[in-house]
Amino acid sequence: MEMLDNTDKTILRILQRDSKKTAKEIANLLNLTVSPIYERIKRLESKGYIEKYVAIVNKNMVGLPITAFCQVSLQSHGESFIDKFENQIKNLKEVQECFHMAGQVDFLLKINMPSLEEYHEFMRSKLSKIDNIGVLNTTFSLKVIKHTSEYYL
Incomplete structure (x- = not known):
């Protein structure tokens, strides 16, 4: 590079x-x-330094005020289990970001939803149905202190 x-x-x-x-x-x-x-x-x-150009949308104005961070721990950690989980998560439009983590949890998901009720329904009907999930732990953002898409250069 x-x-x-x-x-x-x-x-x-x-x-x-x-x-x-x-x-x-x-x-x-x-x-x-x-x-x-x-x-x-x-x-x-x-050269790939600029990947794409996007508009940053105000989540509140489009009706997605609830930001949830969901920690996911898998039961099995074989490569095929991880690949399958990643592919299933990629197909969930509700998941804005997904990070494979080192430490006590395997994945961290960022999810924006219209309400707590709709988040609950998403958890029950979609997320918890994914094979091989051992533990789901969700925390909710109360206030955004800093939000940027800029990298410090």
């Missing part, structure tokens, strides 16, 4: 904050010309 110079890192910081910034706007911020900035952005995209 190639090393990023300070200009590349600055471009990434700017795009993380506002992916709608144009090459011209970024060039103006950096006191550079448009063409090299455009080429740098295209290189960062083609």
Whole structure:
């Protein structure tokens, strides 16, 4: 993997904050010309530093105010059991993020739901039906202190 110079890192910081910034706007911020900035952005995209551009949606405004963090421990830890669990989780649209963890739990799921009742129904009808789950432990977010999609560069 190639090393990023300070200009590349600055471009990434700017795009993380506002992916709608144009090459011209970024060039103006950096006191550079448009063409090299455009080429740098295209290189960062083609090399995989920029995976995709997204809109960050306000979860409350779309009716998903409840954020649950569900810790999952599996009964069996063989590769085929882990692969099967991961594939089943990928098919649950309610699961926003899933991390394979080291430590006392095997997986950590982030799930946003309209209500506690709907989370309960999701647990009963979908999540708890997945084979090989030993323990499910859910905690709920009371308040978001910091939420960012930016990486510190």
